[in-house]
Amino acid sequence: MASALAIDTDQLRKLYGESVAVRALSLQVSQGEAFGFLGPNGAGKTTSIKILLSLVAPSGGTARVLGAPLGDREVRRRIGFLPEHFRFHDWLSGEEFLTLHGRLHGLEGADLRRRVGGLLERVGLASHGTKALKAYSKGMLQRIGLAQAMINDPDLVILDEPTSGLDPVGRLLVRDVIRELRERGTTVFINSHLLSEVEVTCDRVAFLKRGEVIHVGPVRDLDLEATSVTLRAGNLTPEVVKGLGTFGEVIHRDGDLVSLKIRSQRTLPEVTRFLVARGVDVYELTPHQPSLEQLFIQIVGTEGEL
Amino acid sequence: MSAIAILARLTLLEASRRRMLLVALLMGAAFLAVFNLGFYFMLPTVVAGAGEAGSVGVGTGEFFNFVLMAGLYAVNFLSIAMGALLAADTLSGEVGSGTVQAIAVKPIRRSSIVLGKWLAFAILLAVYQILLAWGVIFSVWVQAGYLPPNPIPGLALMYLEAILIMTLTMACSSRLTALATGGVVFGLFGIAFLGGWVEQLGSFSGNTTAIQVGIVSSLIIPSEALWKRAAFEMTAPLVRLLGFSPFSSPSVPSDLMVAYAGAYVMVSMIVALWSFGRRDL
Numbered sequence: 001m002a003s004a005l006a007i008d009t010d011q012l013r014k015l016y017g018e019s020v021a022v023r024a025l026s027l028q029v030s031q032g033e034a035f036g037f038l039g040p041n042g043a044g045k046t047t048s049i050k051i052l053l054s055l056v057a058p059s060g061g062t063a064r065v066l067g068a069p070l071g072d073r074e075v076r077r078r079i080g081f082l083p084e085h086f087r088f089h090d091w092l093s094g095e096e097f098l099t100l101h102g103r104l105h106g107l108e109g110a111d112l113r114r115r116v117g118g119l120l121e122r123v124g125l126a127s128h129g130t131k132a133l134k135a136y137s138k139g140m141l142q143r144i145g146l147a148q149a150m151i152n153d154p155d156l157v158i159l160d161e162p163t164s165g166l167d168p169v170g171r172l173l174v175r176d177v178i179r180e181l182r183e184r185g186t187t188v189f190i191n192s193h194l195l196s197e198v199e200v201t202c203d204r205v206a207f208l209k210r211g212e213v214i215h216v217g218p219v220r221d222l223d224l225e226a227t228s229v230t231l232r233a234g235n236l237t238p239e240v241v242k243g244l245g246t247f248g249e250v251i252h253r254d255g256d257l258v259s260l261k262i263r264s265q266r267t268l269p270e271v272t273r274f275l276v277a278r279g280v281d282v283y284e285l286t287p288h289q290p291s292l293e294q295l296f297i298q299i300v301g302t303e304g305e306l
Numbered sequence: 307m308s309a310i311a312i313l314a315r316l317t318l319l320e321a322s323r324r325r326m327l328l329v330a331l332l333m334g335a336a337f338l339a340v341f342n343l344g345f346y347f348m349l350p351t352v353v354a355g356a357g358e359a360g361s362v363g364v365g366t367g368e369f370f371n372f373v374l375m376a377g378l379y380a381v382n383f384l385s386i387a388m389g390a391l392l393a394a395d396t397l398s399g400e401v402g403s404g405t406v407q408a409i410a411v412k413p414i415r416r417s418s419i420v421l422g423k424w425l426a427f428a429i430l431l432a433v434y435q436i437l438l439a440w441g442v443i444f445s446v447w448v449q450a451g452y453l454p455p456n457p458i459p460g461l462a463l464m465y466l467e468a469i470l471i472m473t474l475t476m477a478c479s480s481r482l483t484a485l486a487t488g489g490v491v492f493g494l495f496g497i498a499f500l501g502g503w504v505e506q507l508g509s510f511s512g513n514t515t516a517i518q519v520g521i522v523s524s525l526i527i528p529s530e531a532l533w534k535r536a537a538f539e540m541t542a543p544l545v546r547l548l549g550f551s552p553f554s555s556p557s558v559p560s561d562l563m564v565a566y567a568g569a570y571v572m573v574s575m576i577v578a579l580w581s582f583g584r585r586d587l
Contacts, residue, residue: 053411056586076413083407089316091323103312104412148408 006031006066006156006187007052013060014047014211021047023211025061029204031155034178034188036198036219038296039208045191046084048208049160053081066156077105080149084160084191086141090134094125094144097133098151105152119147124173139170146177157181160191175201195296207299215299227265228288231258234281243278247271256283309414313422314429321392321430330388330434337384338441341377345449348373370452371542377442378540382464382533385435389472390491392427395484397476397582402483406587416583424476424575431468439464456539463536463564467529470567471495473574474527480582494527502530509557517557524559528567531559 007029014022022044029035039045050056052063054071068075088097098116107115120126123143133141142165149157159178163171178201181188192198198205199219206216231244233256241258244250247270248262262268265287275282307315321327352369397420400406410416439461446452454460471491478487505520507513524531538546538558 050407050587055407055410057584073413073415076411079411081408081411083404085404086408087403087405088408089320089405091320100312100316101408101412103307104309104409104414106413108307145408 004031005029005064006033007035007063007189008065009048009052009061009063011061012048012051012058012063014044014051014056015059020211022051022058025051025208025211025213027206027213027216029187029189031066031187032182032185033204034182034202035190036202036205037189037191037208038193038195038198038205040193043208044211045208046160047211049158049189049191053079053158077152078155080152080154080157082142082145082149082157082159082162084164086145086160088133088141088145088148090136091132093130093132094120094136095129097144098147101148102151107152115151115153119150122150122177123147138165139167142166142170143173146174150177150181154186156187156189158189158191161193162190163192163194163197171197207296209299227262227268229260229262229268229271230284230286230288231260231271231275231282232256232284233258233275234283236280237278240275240278240280243274244271247274309412309418310422310425313409313419314425317396317423317426318429321426326392327430330430331437334384334434334438334441337380337438338445341380341442342445342449345373345445349449366450367452368542368544370446370450371454371540371545374442374446374452374454375537375541377446378439378460378464379533379537381435381438381442382467382536384438385431385464385468386471386495386529388434389427389431389468390475390488390495392430393423393472393475394479394487394491396423396427397479397578398481398483398487399479401585401587410587417579420476420480420575420578420582424473424578427472427476428469431472432465435461435465435468454540455543460536460540463532463539466564466567466571467532467536470527470529470532470571470574473571473578477574477578477581480578481585495529497523498527498530501526502534505557520557524563525566528559528563528570531563532567535559535564 005028007027009025009027012022012025014020025044025048027048037045037048047056051058051070052065054076058070063070065072066075066078089100092100095116098119099112102112102115116129117126120129123146125140125143125147128136128140133144136144142162146159146162149159159174162174162178166174175197178188178190188201190198190202202219204216204218206213208214228251229248236253236256236258241250241253244258244260247267248260250258251261252259260271262271268285268287272282272285275285352366397406400409406419409419443454443457474494475487475491478490482490501520501523504516504523508516508520535558
C-alpha cells in the first residue's frame with residue numbers, strides 16, 4: 001500500500017558533473033518507522049536527504065515523500081529537518097529562532113508561543129531561551145536544532161547526523177526524543193555514521209555505499225546474522241569438530257577452544273544438542289553478536305571513500 | 307504573515323542586530339557633518355565674492371546648486387555601494403554557510419526567500435538614501451536658503467539606480483560567491499561610469515562615435531544614465547543651458563532609457579528568482 005510509505009524512492013540519481021553522488025537509490029520507509037541511513041563519508045547520505053527535501057534536484061529517478069511527489073510544497077508542512085553541521089542565524093535568541101521557524105510553518109499566536117515554550121523545555125533549554133544562539137555551546141545548538149525540527153509536530157522527521165558534537169547527556173536526550181517521536185507514530189529518518197545510535201534507536205537500517213543501498217533490513221536481524229561462537233569443551237574428537245562444520249564454519253581450534261561461525265543464533269540450540277548427544281563436556285558456549293560497527297565494515301568494506 | 311514578510315522582517319532584524327544599520331547611520335551622519343562644515347566655511351567667500359562683482363543672486367544660486375550636486379553625487383555613490391554590499395553575500399552567503407537549508411525546507415516558495423530579502427534591502431536603501439540625500443538638500447536650504455529644482459523625481463531616479471545595482475547584485479549572488487558577485491557588479495559599474503564620461507566628452511566635442519560608445523555602455527548597465535538624468539532634473543536651469551558640469555551632461559538620457567532601466571531591474575529580478583529557484587542548496 002503506497003500510502004503507508006513515508007519515503008518511497010525508485011532509482012534516484014544525482015550527478016555533479018562527472019562524479020556520481022547518488023547512483024540508484026531505491027528505498028522504502030514505512031510510516032511510523034525509525035529508519036537508520038548508514039554509510040561512510042561521501043556515500044551520498046546527505047545528498048539523498050537533500051533530494052527528499054527538494055533542496056537538491058535529482059538527475060534521475062522518482063521519489064514520493066509522505067505520498068507526495070518531490071517538490072510538493074504542502075507536504076513540507078508535515079516534515080521536520082535537522083541539517084548536518086547546521087548553522088542557524090546566530091544573532092537570534094533561542095526563542096526567536098524557534099518562533100521564526102514556527103512562523104515559516106504558518107504557526108501563529110498563542111499556539112506558536114506554547115509550542116516554543118514546550119520545546120525549549122523538552123530539549124533542556126528553558127532557561128536559555130532569551131540568550132542569543134551565538135552564545136550557545138555546540139551541544140545547545142544541536143538541541144535547539146532538534147527543537148526546530150519538531151516545531152510543526154511533523155509526521156516525518158529527518159535528522160542528518162543528529163548526535164555529532166553532542167556529549168553523552170545530549171546523545172541520551174536525542175535518543176529519548178527519537179523514542180518519543182516513534183511512540184507518537186512519527187516516522188524518523190536518521191542519517192548517521194554513529195552506528196551505536198542507530199543500533200539503539202532504529203527499527204531498520206540501510207547501508208549506503210557509493211550512492212547505492214547495498215543492504216537493508218531490521219536491526220534485530222542484522223545482529224542475528226553471521227554470529228561467531230566460542231566453544232570450550234573437553235574430549236573433543238576430530239569427528240565432533242568435523243561435525244560442527246555442518247552448522248557453520250570452524251574458524252579456529254586451539255586445544256579445548258573452538259571458534260565457530262554460524263549463520264544465525266537460531267542454530268545455537270542445535271549445536272548444543274549435537275554436542276550433548278556426542279558426550280562432549282561443554283564448559284562454555286558463548287555467542288558473540290557482532291556490533292553494528294563490525295557489520296558496517298563487513299558490509300561496506302574498509303576501503304576509503306573519497 | 308506571508309513568507310515574504312517574515313523573511314523581510316528577518317533580514318531587517320539581521321541588519322540591525324549585526325550593526326549594519328548602526329554603522330551606515332553613523333557614517334551617514336559623519337558624511338553630512340563634513341558636508342555641512344565644508345559648505346559653512348565656503349559660504350561667506352561665495353556670498354562676498356558675488357557681492358563684490360555687484361551681482362548678488364546671480365551666480366550664487368548656481369554655486370549652491372553645484373555644491374548640492376557634489377553632495378548628491380557622493381550620496382549616489384554611497385547608495386550604490388550600499389546596495390551592492392547589502393546584496394553581495396546575501397544568497398551565496400546563506401547557501402555557503404547552510405543557514406538557508408532549514409529555511410528552504412519549510413512550506414514556502416524559494417522565491418519568497420529572494421523577494422523577502424529584496425524587500426528588506428529596498429526599505430534599507432530608501433531609509434539610507436532619504437536620510438542622506440534630504441540631509442544634503444536640507445543642509446543647503448538651512449544655510450543658504452536654496453532648494454534645487456525637481457528634487458522628488460531626481461531622488462526617485464537616484465533610488466531607482468540603487469535598486470538597480472542591488473537587484474543586479476542579488477541576481478549574481480544567486481549563483482556566484484560574494485567576491486565574484488562584487489567583481490561583476492563593480493566591473494559593470496566601472497564600464498557604465500567610464501562610458502558616461504566618454505559620452506559626455508563626445509557630446510561636448512561633437513564626436514558621435516564617442517556618444518554611441520556611451521549609449522552602448524548604458525545599455526550594458528544603465529546605472530550611470532539614471533544618475534545623469536537625476537542630475538539633469540536637479541541642475542540649476544542656467545547650468546543646464548550651459549550644458550556642461552561635472553555632474554550633468556549635455557546628452558540627457560531619455561525617458562526611454564529610464565524605462566529601459568526599469569525593465570533592467572525587472573529582468574535582474576526574474577534572473578535572480580529563476581536562478582535561485584533552480585540551484586541545489
